[in-house]
Amino acid sequence: xxxxxxxxxxxxxxxxxxxxxxxxFVLGPGEIHGLLGENGAGKSTLMHLVFGLHLPDAGQIxxxxxxxxxxxxxxxxxxxxxxxxxxxxxxxALTVRENLWLAAxxxxxxxxxxxxxxVAGTAAERLRARLWAGLDPGAPADGLPVGAKQRLEILxxxxxxxxxLLLDEPTAVLAPPEVRELLALLxxxxxxxxxxxxxxxxxxxxxxxxxxxxxxxxxxxxxxGPISAESPASLAAAMVGAAAVGELAPPERPAVATTSNxxxxxxxxxxxxxxxxxxxxxxxxxxNGQRELLRAVAGVGPRSGPxxxxxxVAFIPEDRTTEGLIPNFSLAENLxxxxxxxxxxxxxxxxxxxxxxxxxxxxLPEFGIRAAGAEAPARSLSGGNQQKVVFARALEARPAVLVxxxxxxGLDVHATRFVHDRLRAAAASGVGVLLYSADLDExxxxxxxxxxxxxxxxxxxxxxxxxxRVGALMLGAAE
Amino acid sequence: MDPIVGFxxxxxxxxxxxxxxxxxEVVAERAGVINLSVEGAMLAGALGGALGAVxxxxxxxxxxxxxxxxxxxxxxxxxxxxxxxxxxIIAGTAVTLASVGLTGLIYRQAAAGxxxxxxxxxxxxxxxxxxxAIPVVGPALFDQPVLxxxxxxxxxxxxxxxxxxxxxxxxxxxxxxAEAARAAGVDVRLTQTVAVxxxxxxxxxxxxxxxxxxxxxFAERMTAGRGFIAIAIVxxxxxxxxxxxxxxxxxxxxxxxxxxxxxxxxxVPYQFFLMLPYLLxxxxxxxxxxxxxxxxxxxxxxxxxxxx
Numbered sequence: 021x022x023x024x025x026x027x028x029x030x031x032x033x034x035x036x037x038x039x040x041x042x043x044x045f046v047l048g049p050g051e052i053h054g055l056l057g058e059n060g061a062g063k064s065t066l067m068h069l070v071f072g073l074h075l076p077d078a079g080q081i082x083x084x085x086x087x088x089x090x091x092x093x094x095x096x097x098x099x100x101x102x103x104x105x106x107x108x109x110x111x112x113a114l115t116v117r118e119n120l121w122l123a124a125x126x127x128x129x130x131x132x133x134x135x136x137x138x139v140a141g142t143a144a145e146r147l148r149a150r151l152w153a154g155l156d157p158g159a160p161a162d163g164l165p166v167g168a169k170q171r172l173e174i175l176x177x178x179x180x181x182x183x184x185l186l187l188d189e190p191t192a193v194l195a196p197p198e199v200r201e202l203l204a205l206l207x208x209x210x211x212x213x214x215x216x217x218x219x220x221x222x223x224x225x226x227x228x229x230x231x232x233x234x235x236x237x238x239x240x241x242x243x244x245g246p247i248s249a250e251s252p253a254s255l256a257a258a259m260v261g262a263a264a265v266g267e268l269a270p271p272e273r274p275a276v277a278t279t280s281n282x283x284x285x286x287x288x289x290x291x292x293x294x295x296x297x298x299x300x301x302x303x304x305x306x307x308n309g310q311r312e313l314l315r316a317v318a319g320v321g322p323r324s325g326p327x328x329x330x331x332x333v334a335f336i337p338e339d340r341t342t343e344g345l346i347p348n349f350s351l352a353e354n355l356x357x358x359x360x361x362x363x364x365x366x367x368x369x370x371x372x373x374x375x376x377x378x379x380x381x382x383x384l385p386e387f388g389i390r391a392a393g394a395e396a397p398a399r400s401l402s403g404g405n406q407q408k409v410v411f412a413r414a415l416e417a418r419p420a421v422l423v424x425x426x427x428x429x430g431l432d433v434h435a436t437r438f439v440h441d442r443l444r445a446a447a448a449s450g451v452g453v454l455l456y457s458a459d460l461d462e463x464x465x466x467x468x469x470x471x472x473x474x475x476x477x478x479x480x481x482x483x484x485x486x487x488x489r490v491g492a493l494m495l496g497a498a499e
Numbered sequence: 500m501d502p503i504v505g506f507x508x509x510x511x512x513x514x515x516x517x518x519x520x521x522x523x524e525v526v527a528e529r530a531g532v533i534n535l536s537v538e539g540a541m542l543a544g545a546l547g548g549a550l551g552a553v554x555x556x557x558x559x560x561x562x563x564x565x566x567x568x569x570x571x572x573x574x575x576x577x578x579x580x581x582x583x584x585x586x587x588i589i590a591g592t593a594v595t596l597a598s599v600g601l602t603g604l605i606y607r608q609a610a611a612g613x614x615x616x617x618x619x620x621x622x623x624x625x626x627x628x629x630x631x632a633i634p635v636v637g638p639a640l641f642d643q644p645v646l647x648x649x650x651x652x653x654x655x656x657x658x659x660x661x662x663x664x665x666x667x668x669x670x671x672x673x674x675x676x677a678e679a680a681r682a683a684g685v686d687v688r689l690t691q692t693v694a695v696x697x698x699x700x701x702x703x704x705x706x707x708x709x710x711x712x713x714x715x716x717f718a719e720r721m722t723a724g725r726g727f728i729a730i731a732i733v734x735x736x737x738x739x740x741x742x743x744x745x746x747x748x749x750x751x752x753x754x755x756x757x758x759x760x761x762x763x764x765x766x767v768p769y770q771f772f773l774m775l776p777y778l779l780x781x782x783x784x785x786x787x788x789x790x791x792x793x794x795x796x797x798x799x800x801x802x803x804x805x806x807x
Contacts, residue, residue, distance in 0.1 A: 343682045346675040357683045360665040
């Protein structure tokens with residue numbers, strides 16, 4: 021059968037950076053195709069080329085067997101290609117209906133409302149009918165919960181009748197039940213003849229949800245084939261390169277001097293207690309007050325009740341590029357911004373930039389940060405390297421308390437591993453670590469102790485509780 | 500006078516108030532605030548300078564009072580735009596329009612009982628010994644009022660404050676990303692307010708320069724859009740204190756051209772030369788001179804949480 025989409029020998033450079041270096045990719049009809057790779061491996065670039073956001077420097081794109089030049093998203097939509105971007109693209113002030121009209125363009129305005137009866141049309145029409153569940157066409161987009169927003173994004177991608185759906189990390193923002201629902205919908209879409217490319221970092225999603233998988237590493241395809249022939253280990257090996265696999269084995273858990281009771285907690289208040297040397301994990305469904313609690317502890321948000329936090333506190337905010345770092349500032353400037361009064365570079369009101377630059381330069385190899393230098397703007401770094409800079413800066417404060425909010429969001433296996441190691445190392449050196457992650461398994465595997473946040477209050481997890489019990493508490497189930 | 504020396508001297512003279520105002524606007528815009536009330540602050544500075552000089556008999560006290568008047572106008576803008584979270588463009592336009600009305604009212608009241616209006620003693624050019632003896636450049640650059648030398652000294656000082664101090668780093672952080680600045684413990688609203696008021700002080704000095712070093716009297720609406728040209732100069736100078744000095748000189752030169760061409764007796768309508776600086780402003784704002792990165796948070800309204 022002719023593949024729906026075929027990419028041959030695609031190459032793309034951005035300035036001096038080689039994003040893709042002769043990548044091949046084949047998407048068959050009725051197939052969910054997982055696209056894996058570390059940050060900066062070229063996954064998003066490859067999909068952007070298919071969607072007409074960039075033009076390839078070399079190579080061919082064939083859609084349904086015919087060679088095509090896709091010069092804009094408009095061309096892509098006309099060829100039946102829809103894309104769900106990594107970030108939400110709906111216009112917040114417009115309603116669901118208006119956003120869909122906007123996405124449909126001249127393809128007609130009939131997409132603005134849910135279909136009235138059971139549809140048995142194309143794959144796209146059927147998926148669309150399912151996605152409408154619980155969506156009000158008249159509701160403004162900015163008031164929607166995250167899961168509904170993500171469904172709106174997919175509806176937008178389908179508004180032009182696409183049967184090739186490109187999804188760039190669609191599950192990154194979703195809670196586990198929403199992820200399951202989304203993957204089930206994609207399966208139905210594929211069963212009725214549609215095809216989807218799913219970019220993700222989560223190996224378990226790939227193993228359970230896709231038919232075929234392609235792995236990119238530094239712009240080249242390192243693995244491509246049916247998922248049934250692969251294991252998480254083989255995928256990880258293809259992603260990070262054979263030499264690095266050894267490093268990915270579970271580490272020796274450093275001996276942690278946990279709760280010695282005579283030691284006063286470094287954080288107490290708001291129903292929360294963190295002691296030196298322990299990692300306390302918070303699990304919660306999005307929007308249950310964890311964001312506010314973390315900011316209160318970190319001292320960047322209002323504290324509603326009495327709370328005692330031992331200074332200094334370091335904060336690793338969820339969003340690297342809006343809260344963590346200033347993209348246009350150099351790494352040295354970002355370092356100093358977080359630690360303005362550090363006497364290594366602070367001379368009263370004056371700054372000794374050479375001292376700050378020397379320190380930042382020393383931090384680069386120490387944290388394995390790949391950057392052109394301490395003077396490079398933060399925006400020139402990949403997501404994983406940006407996160408390493410945020411970590412380096414947080415630890416430079418020699419904190420008593422380290423607050424980390426979704427610290428591995430959007431990171432690849434390698435960078436995730438780095439973050440976990442650093443959190444454990446910080447705890448081992450006597451820091452009290454407060455960790456929140458939207459990934460339940462991450463919290464359960466990294467934290468020494470877990471608490472649940474539901475409807476704004478902290479609920480301790482009874483000892484010996486299993487994953488299901490924690491999940492029930494997250495959803496606010498009665499004791 | 501040699502026509503080239505005359506042209507250069509006029510360019511510097513005309514560029515001086517523009518440089519003062521643009522230098523102040525650099526501080527505000529680096530902090531993330533696009534302050535269109537700079538036109539109003541300049542006008543207030545001009546009136547304050549004139550009234551102050553007449554009342555005290557000392558032109559330097561006039562400059563101080565002009566600076567304070569500019570600060571007051573900018574503080575009003577900051578109150579509305581930053582603390583009231585109004586759109587900066589609308590707030591700046593409103594404050595400028597209010598300043599036009601207010602200065603006109605005060606001027607008429609003040610001039611009503613006087614026969615001379617608000618004529619003041621101007622600050623005379625001071626030749627710098629040695630430097631002013633350099634051929635061509637010397638008399639053009641180094642035989643100017645002290646306010647010209649002061650702005651030349653103020654530019655590196657502003658650069659130093661913005662790029663070599665913790666205060667400047669935190670100010671620029673607020674202009675790039677209010678969220679990141681807040682996470683780093685910066686009170687963004689306070690920082691922006693301080694930056695806007697500093698901008699207002701410099702705009703006030705710019706207005707006072709116009710009256711006390713050039714025209715010698717106040718007239719209604721006498722700034723005639725120079726505050727808006729200063730905003731274009733900030734773009735042309737790439738949000739850099741030293742860049743705006745060069746850009747202000749270029750605008751001064753564009754204006755001075757009309758005198759030079761008229762002196763040469765060229766058959767070009769003088770209105771064309773009056774138009775030149777504004778044309779240059781338009782070119783600067785459309786980015787023909789090369790796109791540069793403005794502070795990422797410029798003009799953005801703060802969320803309640805950004806205040807700190």
